[in-house]
Amino acid sequence: MRLRIPPGWWLGGLVLLVVVLVPLFLFTNTYNRGLLVLIVIYAIAGLSLDYIMGEMGQFSFGHAAFWGFGAYVSAKLALDLGISPWIGFLAAPAAAGLVGLLIGYIALRRTRNLELAIVTLGFGVLAWTVALRWRPVTGGPSGLRQVPPPSLFGWEIRSELAYFYFALLLLLGIVFLLSRLRTSRFGRGVRSIHENEDLAKSIGVAATKYYVLAFSFACALVGFSGALYAHHFRFVNPNLLGLDYMFIFLIVVLVGGTGTLWGPVMGAAIFVLVSEWLRALQEYRFVIFGVVLLLVVLFMPIGVFPALQKVARRIRGRSDEDTDGAPASEDRALEADRAR
């Protein structure tokens, strides 16, 4: 069998190579390398939000709440019970996935227009308030500190660079997993519900069950990202569950491009680096991001990554135009894909 690498993986691989090598030369101090960790963590959160937006065609306003929840769960287990962060990395997604199951069961049972968006908004506000007020457990406004880093054979993954490569490896694993999930029976079921729910039901897809499970899966994934955050930055506070992070994840997805796996990865890199350049502007950053988001939605509604893919295809299409017309139809398929 001929090994076929999907077009996205070439571009993704190139970006990856840059991402792997650049830190060694360009990101030389601890602070900058911390940004790299942030990129990876946001990328995982973005992938998870994009699972809801791109694969399910739904929206969750509570995604940061699930993220923060995952962070608190893992931090709390490590601090209070001395449970290893490795267990936390499993417990956080399990807990977030369970809560997601409940929320999904409430919101996705019947017609599903804005219900998930509204129910998750409610959950987000509730979770944030609990994190803020339930001092004995959550530590109140100041949150929890001294969250331990994970250690490997007695060696703590504490340095920025080590944690970055560690998280990057996980990110790659997740992208790989997600790409394969798409062609699984479950992935196709979810896709068919997104495309046409009535038709999906008529051919035997248990639409509600699949959507509840898909949402729960996305919540588990973002909970995992939250746990990664907690054990690297070593604190959690109620802000993690708030709208700031919700907007960040949304920017990551929309700038990168929905419905593509590498889109949110690229979106995360763009967001972290640009917001770093704009750091001097402090609170105006979000104003600028609001404008950038508006411009992206207006002029590049498919997002940066799919736009690059299109350009790449056009260049390639021009060079082998004589041989066959296939690239044109592929392009059209892709465009139709994005038009959803």
Place this chain on the structure above:
Amino acid sequence: MAILETTGLTRMFGGLSAVDELDLSVEEGEIRGLIGPNGSGKTTALNLITGYIKPTRGMVRYQGSDVSGEQPHELARLGLVRTFQITTLFENLTVRDNVVHGSHLNNHTSLMGALTRSKRYRRQTAEIEDRVRELLAFVGLGERIDAVARDLSAGEHRYLEIAIALAAKPKVLLLDEPATGLNPEEAAYLMNLIRTLRSQGVTVLLVEHNMRLITNICTRITVLNFGAKIAEGTPEEIVDNPDVITAYLGKRRGA
């Protein structure tokens, strides 16, 4: 034995009954026509049978067991598969992917298999794709396999819908006005397909308002008007039935 049977099936919308005490009994292996003027409750009846709306009263029996109130996907699993009056496809997917996604009930791959691309998964996927190609060739879309569904012609849309439904391996196929929007040749082609399906053992319930189109393929025809059954019989009996003529053409003056 009746494979599909409704007794006293009723659906009220507000104070009006869209379907009124419908008793319908479809024998295994037949092509049953369900006809009636626009608004006579044909589509509502089909929605009731396939679980898309819940009946106000009455019962649906399938293969001898009560399935009233079951979810559409459960009924599909049992072999009761429908198409829709308004063309309903996965428009953004290719013709091939439409039927691959339609093969959900035929897809026995495990999640682990898909994630690891196990040998078993690849074999099962290849089998599904073979079956998809067969189905597309059967409905005459073999050449259009890589086209995006939304780019198909009206006739091709309908053939693809049938291929998707067939991918679910129906025992009873319920078609809701499949000839709408087709020209006479396309409609004839479609009717031929339906006839072939019957010879393969699929029972067909064909909803249609164009009487001429189905009189020569149906074994029996049930006629609805204002939600109630007004006639039932062979095509010959139906075309000569004065009640049916009245329902379709209105009362002749002085008649």
